[in-house]
Amino acid sequence: MNDPILEMRGVSKTFFGIRALRAVDLTVYAGEIHALMGENGAGKSTLMKILSGAYRPDPGGEIRIEGHPVRIEGPLGGRAAGISIIYQELSLAPNLSVAENIYLGREMSRAGLLARGAMREGVGPILKRLGADFLPSTLVAHLSMGQRQLVEIARALHARSKILIMDEPTTSLSAAESERLFALVRQLRSEGLAIIYISHRMDEVYALGDRVTVLRDGRLVGSLDKPEIRADTIVRLMVGRDVSSFYKKDHDPEAGRGHPVLSAIDMADGQRVKGCSLTVHAGEVVGLAGLIGAGRTELAHLIIGAASKTSGRLELEGRPVEIRTPGEALEAGIAYLTEDRKALGLFLDMSCLDNINLAVLGRDAKLGWVLDRDKARERADRAFVGLSIRAANVGVPAGGLSGGNQQKVLLSRLLAIAPKVLILDEPTRGVDVGAKSEIYSIIDNLAKAGTAILVISSDLPEIIGICDRVVVMRSGHIAGEVTRGPNSPLTQEDIMALATGMEHIDA
Amino acid sequence: MPDNGASEAQPAPATTNGAAAETRRQRMRMLISALGMLPVLLILCIGFHVLSEGRFFTGQNLGIVLQQAAVNTVLAAGMTFVILTGGIDLSVGSILAASAMAGLTLSKLPELGMLWLPAALLTGLGFGVVNGALIALLRLPPFIVTLGSLTAVRGLARLLGADTTVFNPSIPYAFIGNGSLTLIPGVASIPWLSVIALFVIFVSWLVLRRTVLGVHIYAVGGNESAARLAGIKVWAVLIFVYGVSGLFAGLGGAMQAARLYAANGLQLGQSYELDAITAVILGGTSFVGGIGSIWGTLVGALIIAVLSNGLILIGVSDIWQYVIKGLVIIGAVALDRYRLQGSART
Numbered sequence: 001m002n003d004p005i006l007e008m009r010g011v012s013k014t015f016f017g018i019r020a021l022r023a024v025d026l027t028v029y030a031g032e033i034h035a036l037m038g039e040n041g042a043g044k045s046t047l048m049k050i051l052s053g054a055y056r057p058d059p060g061g062e063i064r065i066e067g068h069p070v071r072i073e074g075p076l077g078g079r080a081a082g083i084s085i086i087y088q089e090l091s092l093a094p095n096l097s098v099a100e101n102i103y104l105g106r107e108m109s110r111a112g113l114l115a116r117g118a119m120r121e122g123v124g125p126i127l128k129r130l131g132a133d134f135l136p137s138t139l140v141a142h143l144s145m146g147q148r149q150l151v152e153i154a155r156a157l158h159a160r161s162k163i164l165i166m167d168e169p170t171t172s173l174s175a176a177e178s179e180r181l182f183a184l185v186r187q188l189r190s191e192g193l194a195i196i197y198i199s200h201r202m203d204e205v206y207a208l209g210d211r212v213t214v215l216r217d218g219r220l221v222g223s224l225d226k227p228e229i230r231a232d233t234i235v236r237l238m239v240g241r242d243v244s245s246f247y248k249k250d251h252d253p254e255a256g257r258g259h260p261v262l263s264a265i266d267m268a269d270g271q272r273v274k275g276c277s278l279t280v281h282a283g284e285v286v287g288l289a290g291l292i293g294a295g296r297t298e299l300a301h302l303i304i305g306a307a308s309k310t311s312g313r314l315e316l317e318g319r320p321v322e323i324r325t326p327g328e329a330l331e332a333g334i335a336y337l338t339e340d341r342k343a344l345g346l347f348l349d350m351s352c353l354d355n356i357n358l359a360v361l362g363r364d365a366k367l368g369w370v371l372d373r374d375k376a377r378e379r380a381d382r383a384f385v386g387l388s389i390r391a392a393n394v395g396v397p398a399g400g401l402s403g404g405n406q407q408k409v410l411l412s413r414l415l416a417i418a419p420k421v422l423i424l425d426e427p428t429r430g431v432d433v434g435a436k437s438e439i440y441s442i443i444d445n446l447a448k449a450g451t452a453i454l455v456i457s458s459d460l461p462e463i464i465g466i467c468d469r470v471v472v473m474r475s476g477h478i479a480g481e482v483t484r485g486p487n488s489p490l491t492q493e494d495i496m497a498l499a500t501g502m503e504h505i506d507a
Numbered sequence: 508m509p510d511n512g513a514s515e516a517q518p519a520p521a522t523t524n525g526a527a528a529e530t531r532r533q534r535m536r537m538l539i540s541a542l543g544m545l546p547v548l549l550i551l552c553i554g555f556h557v558l559s560e561g562r563f564f565t566g567q568n569l570g571i572v573l574q575q576a577a578v579n580t581v582l583a584a585g586m587t588f589v590i591l592t593g594g595i596d597l598s599v600g601s602i603l604a605a606s607a608m609a610g611l612t613l614s615k616l617p618e619l620g621m622l623w624l625p626a627a628l629l630t631g632l633g634f635g636v637v638n639g640a641l642i643a644l645l646r647l648p649p650f651i652v653t654l655g656s657l658t659a660v661r662g663l664a665r666l667l668g669a670d671t672t673v674f675n676p677s678i679p680y681a682f683i684g685n686g687s688l689t690l691i692p693g694v695a696s697i698p699w700l701s702v703i704a705l706f707v708i709f710v711s712w713l714v715l716r717r718t719v720l721g722v723h724i725y726a727v728g729g730n731e732s733a734a735r736l737a738g739i740k741v742w743a744v745l746i747f748v749y750g751v752s753g754l755f756a757g758l759g760g761a762m763q764a765a766r767l768y769a770a771n772g773l774q775l776g777q778s779y780e781l782d783a784i785t786a787v788i789l790g791g792t793s794f795v796g797g798i799g800s801i802w803g804t805l806v807g808a809l810i811i812a813v814l815s816n817g818l819i820l821i822g823v824s825d826i827w828q829y830v831i832k833g834l835v836i837i838g839a840v841a842l843d844r845y846r847l848q849g850s851a852r853t
Contacts, residue, residue, distance in 0.1 A: 326737065326738045345733050354726075371719060
């Protein structure tokens with residue numbers, strides 16, 4: 001193979017006295033897709049931030065690009081060294097046009113005036129090369145998530161980057177958009193770019209990866225070449241042990257199915273949800289599947305009163321209930337785990353302790369209003385042990401935790417109210433393999449204890465792995481239901497057929 | 508505290524020299540952020556003491572500083588509640604004037620005179636609750652709503668006294684404006700105005716740090732959408748904080764009325780809101796909400812009072828005092844930015 005384009009030798013980074021990265025050696029070649037895997041907190045984002053210039057590595061290590069030692073400093077340092085990063089949360093200005101975003105920070109001007117026309121022409125060829133179906137003058141706010149990603153890639157190419165780092169790029173993409181992205185990534189590889197592809201999803205790593213490097217606890221624990229890439233090998237490297245039963249489902253749907261706990265009848269919001277009914281029984285895990293935009297999250301928001309409904313009613317344990325706000329839902333025993341934990345779930349500046357106790361502060365309080373700090377502390381300590389949340393202590397701000405641990409903190413808040421109904425919206429999004437399997441076993445235990453659980457997920461293997469039956473939504477309607485029979489397991493094909501409205505598809 | 512050890516004995520892997528140094532740096536940073544502007548306050552005090560040839564640290568001068576800081580401390584305490592939710596209250600100066608006018612007017616009625624104090628407080632609370640209701644229920648931006656009431660309430664304050672100065676040399680409870688609480692007879696005493704200010708700070712601390720409502724205030728400021736989904740009644744929290752800000756402005760009005768035996772609807776409390784905001788920001792409370800403490804606000808209010816007093820002591824002209832105070836405000840916001848960089852938002 002040719003000379004490496006990027007070489008990292010003995011790169012370390014220390015925070016709060018904890019080594020986030022320990023002497024990592026990473027070699028990346030031009031024209032390869034290098035998958036980087038590891039649990040959340042394994043050091044992937046630290047490594048990335050060092051390459052972007054957001055963090056400065058500890059003294060002692062060395063970074064070489066095309067054989068030359070470089071120092072990457074400041075937010076523009078990475079781009080200057082030829083490295084572009086496409087973050088999970090895209091960093092585009094939605095109020096500006098595609099061309100303005102691509103030129104952001106390097107605007108063209110003529111006689112001191114912004115040269116909008118020239119900028120639009122300048123990005124034309126790149127957009128064409130990427131097969132974009134939108135114009136340089138389109139506002140980014142009008143683009144879909146997949147199209148926005150394309151703009152990010154165009155920005156990287158425009159800056160003549162040689163190394164492209166993609167951080168879980170398919171998280172918010174539909175299946176079709178993901179396929180298009182894969183084709184594009186392969187095209188970029190053949191054009192000679194080095195691509196570092198960070199993902200938790202095994203199928204993507206199979207489909208794309210030429211090599212896989214696995215990080216664990218800040219160490220590089222192994223690099224695999226194409227022929228060696230196998231699920232069991234990767235998972236063993238990532239968690240440091242065998243993960244025998246990944247999806248945990250011990251609760252017995254036949255014996256365990258109890259009385260109906262939550263019935264939503266003919267729910268509609270006049271826009272995205274058009275008359276949906278579903279029932280969840282005690283001790284049952286029901287999957288809510290569908291394509292992105294099918295209205296699953298919107299339906300959940302209607303049930304918990306976070307959005308206002310134009311029609312429909314709810315029954316809780318056979319009795320009609322009126323729920324107008326999320327607060328009333330919690331009081332009734334319906335808890336909802338949001339799909340967007342940073343924007344809608346956690347208080348990043350507040351301690352884990354406060355985040356965990358938030359929903360029960362009033363119930364625990366002395367004299368009605370005075371915080372019971374001992375009780376709060378106990379509850380947080382118990383959650384830390386019970387859900388094995390890994391953080392220095394319960395007092396650290398939630399924003400400093402890794403994705404999996406943040407999710408567990410948020411889940412602890414909901415479990416504190418001992419819910420009758422638990423609605424989980426993408427419970428394992430952006431969560432590493434280890435935490436995923438922990439979350440599955442939490443769900444399983446709750447079902448065993450009689451909680452009615454509704455899981456919204458775009459990850460079909462996950463839905464099939466943990467659910468007893470699956471309700472499928474398509475464009476605001478319930479398209480149908482897939483049940484597990486004694487001899488007929490749930491299949492991805494059945495679910496996709498309902499979700500897309502086709503008899504059979506090749507997924 | 509139950510079981511402290513278990514949670515804090517979490518993985519702190521073997522540290523090398525570099526790691527230990529990083530830990531020290533982090534500790535230092537946390538210490539700096541906890542102390543906030545306290546070192547600045549101390550340096551200012553010592554500096555003025557030296558420059559004024561020993562006239563700063565005298566019992567009499569410290570009493571003056573405390574007294575001068577009192578009203579602004581009370582206003583800034585209310586402002587802290589508001590800014591912690593990510594809002595702003597520009598109307599406190601006008602509410603202070605209206606409350607003082609209402610109180611003084613009532614104090615002249617022979618049979619109702621004793622009720623002037625609660626009347627001033629209720630006037631402030633009322634205006635604050637109206638602000639809060641407009642912001643919380645109609646979802647109007649706090650800046651616009653309180654900018655409106657800054658003007659409208661000022662007009663009402665003038666209306667109350669028919670645009671004249673209202674005097675009452677025999678106002679009941681005048682001691683709170685000019686009396687002192689004797690701590691050690693003949694040796695140490697503290698102005699009642701300062702006692703009230705410290706009491707307000709203490710009560711605010713209790714509410715913010717020891718009650719459910721306090722956590723909800725921080726939560727609304729930290730992430731309003733998440734607070735709503737978590738079942739917090741965001742509207743109630745907002746009405747509460749603007750109500751508190753109005754109530755404390757009413758208290759400030761009562762303090763001023765008792766101190767001056769008089770109030771003028773046009774002049775009283777002009778641009779007090781700016782001093783209150785400055786104190787809060789100097790105290791490290793972030794403009795975006797969710798981060799800050801009431802003790803910082805106390806330090807911020809003291810810095811402003813020390814600055815005014817010290818600049819007069821060393822004979823800086825009135826004009827330059829404006830320039831210097833303005834620069835302090837900008838410096839404070841620069842500090843705010845610097846602190847945010849070190850926080851957990853990533």
